[in-house]
Amino acid sequence: MINIFYLFFSFYQVVKGKNNFLVNNNCLDEVEEWKQFSLFEQKYNKNYETLIELEKRFQIFKENLQQILIHNLDKERNFTMCINQFTDLTSDEIREK
DSSP states (O other): OHHHHHHHHHHHHHHTTOOOSEETTTEEOHHHHHHHHHHHHHHTTOOOSSHHHHHHHHHHHHHHHHHHHHHHHOTTOSSOOOOOTTTTSOHHHHHHO
16 A cells, blocks of 8 residues: 555656656656565565566566556546556456456
8 A cells, every 4th residue: 555655646746846756758767666566566465486577577567557657647537547466467468367
């Protein structure tokens, strides 16, 4: 719950112009991406067997997180997205489940 609160609090700060949470075309900086991924791993008890798998899941997580951020900053959207247990999966992997 803390990571979601932190994420939305950070959105609020960005919208109000109080920090640089989003940089370069609405993307997170790498430190923040790793921080969010670490919180995600802890919250959803994610354990990856190899470093290669960890890096792959992190890349997928980053892409999905960017989509979440961009979606939620769009004022014309009628719902918000958030990090959940599927954020480290591709769309195809989710469909397979």
